[in-house]
Amino acid sequence: MLKVNKVDTFYGKSQALWDVSLDIKEAEIVALIGANGAGKTTLLNTISGVLVPTSGTVEFIGQKIDGMAPHRIVGMGLSHIPEGRRLFVEMSVRENLEMGAYSSRAWKHRAETFEQVYKIFPILKERAGQLARTLSGGEQQMLAMGRGLMSRPKLCMFDEPSYGLAPRLLREVFEAIKSLREQGITILLIEQNVRNTLDISDRAYVLENGRIALEGKSQDLLKKELIKKSYLGL
Amino acid sequence: MQYLLTSICSLCMVYSGWFIDRLLGKEKRGKWLTSGVLLLTLALVATLPVYGTSYAPILMTTIILYIILAVSWTMFSGPTGYMSLATAAFFGVGIYTAAFMAGDFPPPVFILVGGAASFILALGVGALTLRLRGIYFAIFTFGLVELIRHVLAFIELHVTGTRGRFVFGVDNETIFYYMLGVFVLLMITAYFLNRSKFGLALRSIGEYEAAAAHTGVNVTMVKIVTFAVSAFFMGAVGAIWATKLHYVDPGIAFNPLFTFIPVLMAIFGGMGLLYGPIIGAAFFTLLKEFLTTTLAKYGLGELYMLFFGVILVAAILFMPNGVVGVIQRLTQKWRKGGPVEEHADT
Numbered sequence: 001m002l003k004v005n006k007v008d009t010f011y012g013k014s015q016a017l018w019d020v021s022l023d024i025k026e027a028e029i030v031a032l033i034g035a036n037g038a039g040k041t042t043l044l045n046t047i048s049g050v051l052v053p054t055s056g057t058v059e060f061i062g063q064k065i066d067g068m069a070p071h072r073i074v075g076m077g078l079s080h081i082p083e084g085r086r087l088f089v090e091m092s093v094r095e096n097l098e099m100g101a102y103s104s105r106a107w108k109h110r111a112e113t114f115e116q117v118y119k120i121f122p123i124l125k126e127r128a129g130q131l132a133r134t135l136s137g138g139e140q141q142m143l144a145m146g147r148g149l150m151s152r153p154k155l156c157m158f159d160e161p162s163y164g165l166a167p168r169l170l171r172e173v174f175e176a177i178k179s180l181r182e183q184g185i186t187i188l189l190i191e192q193n194v195r196n197t198l199d200i201s202d203r204a205y206v207l208e209n210g211r212i213a214l215e216g217k218s219q220d221l222l223k224k225e226l227i228k229k230s231y232l233g234l
Numbered sequence: 235m236q237y238l239l240t241s242i243c244s245l246c247m248v249y250s251g252w253f254i255d256r257l258l259g260k261e262k263r264g265k266w267l268t269s270g271v272l273l274l275t276l277a278l279v280a281t282l283p284v285y286g287t288s289y290a291p292i293l294m295t296t297i298i299l300y301i302i303l304a305v306s307w308t309m310f311s312g313p314t315g316y317m318s319l320a321t322a323a324f325f326g327v328g329i330y331t332a333a334f335m336a337g338d339f340p341p342p343v344f345i346l347v348g349g350a351a352s353f354i355l356a357l358g359v360g361a362l363t364l365r366l367r368g369i370y371f372a373i374f375t376f377g378l379v380e381l382i383r384h385v386l387a388f389i390e391l392h393v394t395g396t397r398g399r400f401v402f403g404v405d406n407e408t409i410f411y412y413m414l415g416v417f418v419l420l421m422i423t424a425y426f427l428n429r430s431k432f433g434l435a436l437r438s439i440g441e442y443e444a445a446a447a448h449t450g451v452n453v454t455m456v457k458i459v460t461f462a463v464s465a466f467f468m469g470a471v472g473a474i475w476a477t478k479l480h481y482v483d484p485g486i487a488f489n490p491l492f493t494f495i496p497v498l499m500a501i502f503g504g505m506g507l508l509y510g511p512i513i514g515a516a517f518f519t520l521l522k523e524f525l526t527t528t529l530a531k532y533g534l535g536e537l538y539m540l541f542f543g544v545i546l547v548a549a550i551l552f553m554p555n556g557v558v559g560v561i562q563r564l565t566q567k568w569r570k571g572g573p574v575e576e577h578a579d580t
Contacts (some may be wrong), residue, residue, distance in 0.1 A: 048448070074450035086445035088438050098431070099438050103450040107431060151450060 001026045001186055002047070002078075002155055007056035007066075009039075009046045016042040017053070018211045024155070029177070029187045031197045031218060033231060034207035040190045041083055043207065044157050047188075048080040049073045061154065075103040079153035083160045083190075085144040089133035093124055096132050096143055100150025109152060116183075117146045120176055138169035145176060155186040162193050174200055194231040198222050236290045237520065243282055243294050244516035246275035247301055247417070251509030254425050258508075280414060283407045291410040295478070297519045298413040299471055302420055303496040304503070304511035306467035309424060310460045311497075312505035313433070315440040316367075319493045320359065320375035323382055324352035324465040326488035328472020330386070330399075333482050337402030341412055345473045352469025353462045360458035376493065383488035390484065398483030401476045412474050420467050424508055427463070436460055498542060502549045504556025513557050518542065 004022040008015060016039050024030045034040050045051040047058055049070040058066040065073050074080075079100075088096050097117060101110040118125040121142045127135060132143060141161055148156055158177065162170045170193070178200055181187055191197035198204060198218040206214040206227070214226060221227050253272045283291045303321060311318050328348035335344035363374045390396050404412075427433050435456045438446040447453050476482060495518070496511075503514025525538035553560050 050448070069452070070447050071450040071452045074448075080448055082445070082448055086442060086448065088441045088445065090441055091437065095434060095437075098434060099446070099449045099451075102431060102435065147449065 001061060002188070003057075003059040004043070004047065005057045005059070007043075007046060007053040007058065009042055009051055009053045011042075016210050017046065019056075020207075020210070020212055021056075022205055022212070024186060024188060026186055027181060027184055028203065029181055029189060029201040031201035031204040032188060032190045032207060033192075033194050033197060033204060034213075035230075036192075038207040039210040040207055041159055042210075044080060044082075044159055044188070044190065047157065048078065071103070074151055075105060077105075077152065077154035078157070079148040079151045079155070080157045081144050081148040081159060081161065083163065085140050087132045087140055087143060087147075089131065091132060092129055093132055093135070093143055094128040096147050097124070097150050100147035101152075103151055106150060106152045110150065113150050113152055117149050120149070120179060121146050138165055138172070141165060141169070141173060142176070145173070149180070149185075153185060155188065156180065157188040157190075159190045160192060161189075162191060162196075170196070194227070198227075236287050236293055237524065239282065239286050239290045240293045240297060241516075241520060243279045244297055244512075244520065246279045247298070247516060248509050248512045249275050250421055251305075251507075251512040254421055255507045255509055257425060258428050276418075280411075283410060288406075292406050293519075293523060295406070295410045295413050296523075297516050298410075298417050299475060300496060300499060300515040300519045301512050302413070302417055302467055302471045303492065304499040304515040305420055305424065305508065306464040307496045308500045308505050308511045309427065309467075310457075310464040312500070313437045313440045314457060314460070316364070316457070316461075317369075317372040317497075318375045318461070318464075319372050319497075320356075320378050320465075321468055321496055322488055322490050322492040323375070323379040324356060324468035325472040325475075325492045326379070326382065326484075327352045327355055328469035328474075329476040329479070329482055329487040331469070332473035332476035333399040333401045333487075336404070336477055341404055341408070341474070341477070345412060345416070345470050348473030348476075349466040349470035352472070353466040356462040356465030357458060360461040361454075364454060364457045364461065376490070379488050379490055379493060383484045386484040386488070398481055398486070400481050401479060403480055404477040406478075409474055409478055413471065416467065416470050416474065421508075423463065423467075427460070432456065432460075495542075498546050500556075502546060502556055504553075504558030506555065507558050510556050510558035517557075521545075 002024040004020060007017055007020045009017040020043060032040050032043065042051065046053050049065065049068050053066050057064055060073070060076060060078055063076070065076070088099060097114065098110065101107050101113060106113065123139055124143060124146050127139065132140065135143060145158070145161065161173050165173065174196055177187060177189065189197060189201060198221060201218045203216065204218045204221050205212055214221065214224065250272060253268055256268065282294055303325065307318065307321055310316065328351070331348035331351050332344045335347060359378060363371055366374060435446065435451045438451060439453050439456060443453055479486065496515070499514035499518050500511040502518065503512065504510030522538050525541055526535045529535050529537055549556065
């Protein structure tokens with residue numbers, strides 16, 4: 001479904017990704033783990049078109065998308081829920097969700113999608129008329145996820161959805177991600193919370209200093225010495 | 235007498251702005267009543283030349299001119315937060331278009347061409363500059379006014395050997411009706427712009443441009459198109475205004491005051507809702523009229539800007555969201571009888 005092939009990405013003169021390849025099949029949950037500054041967010045930005053790789057290709061449902069404008073990539077069904085939520089805090093919850101359905105394909109079906117999103121996150125329906133900035137941290141994260149879903153994505157990329165959340169909310173967020181997969185949405189998940197992430201994902205890639213250091217089935221990775229030492233602190 | 239009549243007509247204009255805001259807020263109650271009042275107020279304004287003094291429509295034309303400039307400036311700069319100082323450039327392009335065409339063509343033609351010329355100029359300028367942010371965009375747009383003025387002055391001096399142009403005049407009553415017509419068109423445009431998802435996108439850009447791009451908004455296109463639509467109205471009223479001036483030269487047509495005064499009016503009135511800039515424009519135009527005529531008796535006619543400055547400083551200090559903000563606070567207090575609560579407007 002998504003194929004990243006030998007990608008190099010630069011910020012100005014400094015290279016952030018070296019020869020990164022990644023392959024995601026339909027209805028998979030794939031995790032991307034790594035320390036701060038390993039290049040996880042850079043990779044997501046490269047996929048969603050915010051950054052353009054200097055070499056290598058990105059393919060989504062069989063079409064080359066590197067170099068394409070971000071809004072067109074969203075239109076194809078690839079949704080990116082960025083780190084730190086990036087909500088429109090002075091707009092209402094409903095308007096934030098509407099913004100998610102901005103691409104013309106999703107706009108037509110937005111009434112229907114609203115219902116689906118409200119079913120996954122009932123709290124958003126209760127808060128529909130409130131300004132986004134009046135929501136709690138957990139609610140804001142759910143709004144960010146709900147907004148990503150409003151584009152009716154085939155593939156969702158979550159960048160640290162657990163960031164700054166209390167443990168109880170964390171579980172809710174992970175449950176929500178699992179329920180998305182049951183609806184046939186493919187997921188690429190960035191997380192620092194490695195244990196939980198490997199538990200819900202099928203496969204995982206480990207990024208280190210801008211390179212893929214390790215990849216494989218999540219259950220296998222949990223047993224690997226490197227993972228245990230570096231990420232699980234065992 | 236003329237102050238009373240034009241003030242009443244100004245209130246009618248404010249009402250029509252408020253009416254559109256209400257429609258956009260999906261307020262359904264009292265639909266027939268408010269629509270009826272709208273027709274009544276528009277009729278009241280439109281018949282001003284019949285019952286008013288001969289000067290009343292002339293003053294009202296100036297008020298509507300500033301209303302259109304302030305509203306169309308707010309249309310782009312309000313939601314996006316990009317401070318455009320190019321109003322005088324688009325206005326001046328309209329003026330010069332009319333200077334070339336009036337006399338040979340009927341007013342509707344040169345008004346449309348004036349608007350279209352500004353629209354096209356704004357498309358070009360927008361494509362070049364809307365990547366600039368904050369102060370850089372403001373400086374560039376202001377530079378545009380000066381650039382066009384000096385280029386025109388240079389051409390007149392060295393190429394055509396003329397100095398300014400005479401503009402074929404149109405009688406005051408006709409000018410008044412064209413101005414009113416453009417106002418109605420602007421209100422309709424503002425309504426459709428804000429009702430569509432385009433308006434939603436525009437506000438999201440002002441709030442968080444990077445996030446807007448992430449959610450799939452073609453931010454560059456939305457900004458450029460809105461910038462150009464607002465420029466269309468500035469150019470169109472420029473073309474109307476030119477027929478009132480009779481004589482224009484680059485200094486008159488591209489006077490930077492036409493940039494600053496509408497901004498001042500919009501800030502004073504408040505930019506969140508449509509009727510804000512209308513209040514600001516009507517208030518300041520009437521105040522200017524009053525001050526210049528009163529002060530002129532003492533030979534101090536040009537000092538009115540001093541008063542404008544003081545009022546603006548006070549407004550920014552004491553009502554950061556303009557008159558609209560004050561009105562919203564008061565109505566909420568009055569309705570709930572309790573502390574002011576925040577909710578999503580528009």
